[in-house]
Amino acid sequence: xxxKVYGFWRSIASFRIRVALKLKALPFxxxxxxxxxxxxxxxxxxxxxxxHVVPTFIHDGHSLYQSLAIMEYLDDIxxxxxxxxxxxxxxxxxxSLALMTIADAHPLTVPRVRKHLAGSFGADAHAIEAWVTHWxxxxxAAYERFLERRKPAPFALGKEVGLADICIAGxxxxxxxxxxxxxxxxxxxxxxDRCFALPEFKSSRPxxxxxxxxxxxxx
Amino acid sequence: xxxKVYGFWRSIASFRIRVALKLKALPFxxxxxxxxxxxxxxxxxxxxxxxHVVPTFIHDGHSLYQSLAIMEYLDDIxxxxxxxxxxxxxxxxxxSLALMTIADAHPLTVPRVRKHLAGSFGADAHAIEAWVTHWxxxxxAAYERFLERRKPAPFALGKEVGLADICIAGxxxxxxxxxxxxxxxxxxxxxxDRCFALPEFKSSRPxxxxxxxxxxxxx
Numbered sequence: 546x547x548x549k550v551y552g553f554w555r556s557i558a559s560f561r562i563r564v565a566l567k568l569k570a571l572p573f574x575x576x577x578x579x580x581x582x583x584x585x586x587x588x589x590x591x592x593x594x595x596x597h598v599v600p601t602f603i604h605d606g607h608s609l610y611q612s613l614a615i616m617e618y619l620d621d622i623x624x625x626x627x628x629x630x631x632x633x634x635x636x637x638x639x640x641s642l643a644l645m646t647i648a649d650a651h652p653l654t655v656p657r658v659r660k661h662l663a664g665s666f667g668a669d670a671h672a673i674e675a676w677v678t679h680w681x682x683x684x685x686a687a688y689e690r691f692l693e694r695r696k697p698a699p700f701a702l703g704k705e706v707g708l709a710d711i712c713i714a715g716x717x718x719x720x721x722x723x724x725x726x727x728x729x730x731x732x733x734x735x736x737x738d739r740c741f742a743l744p745e746f747k748s749s750r751p752x753x754x755x756x757x758x759x760x761x762x763x764x
Numbered sequence: 765x766x767x768k769v770y771g772f773w774r775s776i777a778s779f780r781i782r783v784a785l786k787l788k789a790l791p792f793x794x795x796x797x798x799x800x801x802x803x804x805x806x807x808x809x810x811x812x813x814x815x816h817v818v819p820t821f822i823h824d825g826h827s828l829y830q831s832l833a834i835m836e837y838l839d840d841i842x843x844x845x846x847x848x849x850x851x852x853x854x855x856x857x858x859x860s861l862a863l864m865t866i867a868d869a870h871p872l873t874v875p876r877v878r879k880h881l882a883g884s885f886g887a888d889a890h891a892i893e894a895w896v897t898h899w900x901x902x903x904x905a906a907y908e909r910f911l912e913r914r915k916p917a918p919f920a921l922g923k924e925v926g927l928a929d930i931c932i933a934g935x936x937x938x939x940x941x942x943x944x945x946x947x948x949x950x951x952x953x954x955x956x957d958r959c960f961a962l963p964e965f966k967s968s969r970p971x972x973x974x975x976x977x978x979x980x981x982x983x
Contacts (some may be wrong), residue, residue: 617855662885
């Protein structure tokens with residue numbers, strides 16, 4: 546089985562895929578597409594992914610797109626350990642939590658949006674950081690409110706780490722980019738701390754990636 | 765079985781759920797939460813959905829959130845007709861297409877984002893419409909490029925209408941809000957035309973909803 550991932554060190558969606566693959570113990574090769582430099586819009590990458598985003602996941606020559614679809618696929622092709630619970634209501638809750646960052650908080654903070662803010666509204670670096678911080682905090686706060694109603698035990702769905710935790714950890718990665726502390730979100734923090742104690746999460750962090758290090762650690 | 769949906773006529777995520785429920789022939793009650801007036805942030809609705817978004821789906825008292833999670837759940841509790849194909853790679857492709865609007869195009873155009881553009885950058889109505897139009901067109905163009913590589917036959921995944929088509933149709937609903945014509949996106953248009961020829965889609969359109977009509981048809 547050959548797995549290739551077109552990703553980028555700073556991409557939170559790429560982070561999710563890295564963690565999922567490592568939890569599944571599936572070896573993969575990651576090819577770096579510098580989305581800060583706009584490499585995702587070049588013709589070579591258009592052939593790989595016509596949406597011009599990362600990650601793209603290629604399994605034995607078959608391409609898949611979108612981090613949630615890829616994580617679900619991994620659960621389908623290698624069910625153990627499971628990322629989504631078996632129970633139908635629990636699966637739905639895991640997906641609900643996952644989508645709060647995937648469909649609501651994270652899309653507002655990606656490079657093409659930051660760039661368009663600058664182009665459309667003349668937003669400077671400070672204003673763009675304030676924008677990213679706002680939506681990052683909104684996402685953390687929404688998670689905290691959900692976790693208050695159903696406490697981590699110790700992960701979001703219970704004893705096993707899974708899809709929801711990967712997505713919450715990704716939201717925390719985004720918080721670190723804009724230096725948002727987690728003190729106001731203790732339940733998010735408790736999940737994040739448990740996640741990042743695991744080698745699969747730790748080694749998937751942006752600043753641990755070879756393309757970050759190759760770029761001289763600039764971000 | 766009792767199904768309640770907290771939604772709103774203008775919400776594209778609510779549109780998706782309406783269509784999915786109708787394709788499954790599941791009766792439901794829709795409760796209107798006026799997200800243009802900020803009703804989703806009121807304490808009463810916080811009790812329903814701590815993320816303060818629509819839709820919220822309640823099945824026999826059990827709450828679920830996020831349109832994709834809800835549509836997957838509907839496939840789990842009532843597998844026929846299927847919204848997602850059985851084949852693992854095909855399921856992944858359906859989810860990939862779904863997430864291009866759910867995770868990329870649509871989140872950039874919702875009321876809380878439009879409002880924050882006004883608050884943060886002093887964006888006026890014209891600038892906000894230009895922003896929404898930009899991301900709407902980006903989403904349509906990405907779909908068109910994918911559909912060029914795998915032609916609709918006649919729906920996105922083949923003979924049966926499903927999850928990907930619902931999401932593509934939702935993107936077209938968004939295009940209608942900002943008066944983007946589909947001439948440049950003929951494959952998107954072919955799927956949309958087939959979808960809106962079906963009564964389940966037709967009756968789910970925003971301007972057909974009772975809360976739109978009750979508001980005197982203003983938008």
